[in-house]
Amino acid sequence: MRNLGYSRSESIGSALNYILMTILVVACLYPFLNVIAYSLSSGRAILSGWVTFFPREIQLDAYRAVLSRKSIWDSMGVTVFVTISSTLLGLALTTFSAYSLSRRRLRGRYFLSLIFLFTMYFSGGIIPTFIVVKNLGLINKLGALILPNTMSIFNFIVMRTFFQQLPEELEEAAILDGCNDLCVLVRIMLPLSMPIMATIGLFYAVGHWNEYFNSMMYINDPAKFTLQLKLRQLLFSEELAQLSGNFDLMEGNNTSMPESLKAASIVISTIPIIVVYPWLQKYFVKGVMIGSIKG
């Protein structure tokens, strides 16, 4: 770190640090590399062992088999729809309320903030929430995947802290020019908050993409399963499928085996995260830091 000059033993220590860190990073990535290798290897190569970092006898049969299943595309469609709509909804609710409660002149803002913050520490739990969703008639509807978890209080705090840090003069000048609060938010504040909106939008999107529990609780119709729930079924139904001698997954394909099919499903359901990750990681550290300076 600091350019303070090193003694001989300290240089060795520093080199060792690089080596240790590289080993740790490789170990951390190994599960991904291994699953990609499995998804691309032939069944024979997997059975013979030694598929670790790199695929052997490369073939795309597993991907072909997984992607030819209609149910995967159904789940993909559901997940994309749910992710986009609940992210937009969550972002709107978060931005509007965070801006509103970031204004110091607002009467009752402490009480209103308390309504938000209290839900971080106490909740009704899964059964009472389930009963509410059920009474709203959302069972087996995509609304059950979009509405109940659309907003996160952590993200609300991050947003509110961000708005509080913007200089008040901006707002005062706009109000003198005859702008109302809505116009201040849309014309002045939102353009300034694009980076934080991107971060929080991506946080929401990743969260919704990874969601399987709501789908498991609220959805009975397999055509409306999210991708993660579908993946869970594929991954953990193997024993059943094998016992009944019904290799439903393989669909007459005898060059790949369940292991590579599972691996391919994992890769397919994770690719979107890996693709948005470079953008995400540009912003999130800052977002996390703002959030940890608590409300």
Added chain:
Amino acid sequence: MNVASPGRNSLLACARRDYLLYLLCLPAVAYLIVFKYIPMYGITIAFKDYNLFRGIIKSDWAGIAYFRQIFSDKSFWFAVRNTLTLNLLVLAVSFPATIILSLFLNEIGSALYRRIAQSLLYLPHFISWVVVAGLLQNMLSVKYGSVNYVLTRAGFQPIPFMIEENWWIFTYVLAELWKSLGWGTIIYLAALSGVNESLYESAYMDGANKRQRIWYITIPSIKPTIVIMLILSISKMMTIGLDAPLLLQNAKVLDVAEVISTYVYKMGLERVQYSFATAVGLFQSLVNIILLVIANAITRAMGEEGIL
């Protein structure tokens, strides 16, 4: 704000001036009422014999019968024990590991290398637990997993990572560590970047070697962060995510893998014991709040800013 400032006591004038702001937070408040506060009211079913057809309000009161039932239920105490065991083990492993990793990362001279290492180490945080369970199955399965291949080729016995109780605990802790290790360093690295550079320089002038500089300057400077993080984690001891245990557990390891969250889920949604499961959830929430308040008091007593 002195723009159009109304008289200090005229509530009505305030409401008229700021009605747009109130409207802006209305949708979020409505969301919270419907999906957070009404379920909180729903907790009353813990004290009722919840009847599906009569609904929450018309169901008969049962007093604390369900709490009696819980406390005399052996599997509930197993779930409490397992929750505490897993949480404590994860804390004991990942808490020091995160701090050590942060110190190591902080010592890396090349900014580029450090940034790349950080990005790659953060990645697991964004991976769903379903995928993590799949990755573990893929790697650790006794039959086809690459880890056991390598072990058997090297002359060892294959390890039943997912199906033997102690190995399952090991695997669970490892998975939690993998997922949270990198992400957890963010907060320490931020604290480390705030350490005054001149402290290091004067220590260097005084002949302190690197280990001494870390021990006497770096660690004391991030001590407040360490304390807060530790207290926060301890206050969450009774809470355990549902995803990780539910997705990693299987019938063979249930004795050590059934935790409070999975127990509530199974009692409530699989066995339709709504009142019983809600009572368990309420007990857990109350313990959490007590722990949080105690933790907050301890932090304040130590002269740190509280967490509440």
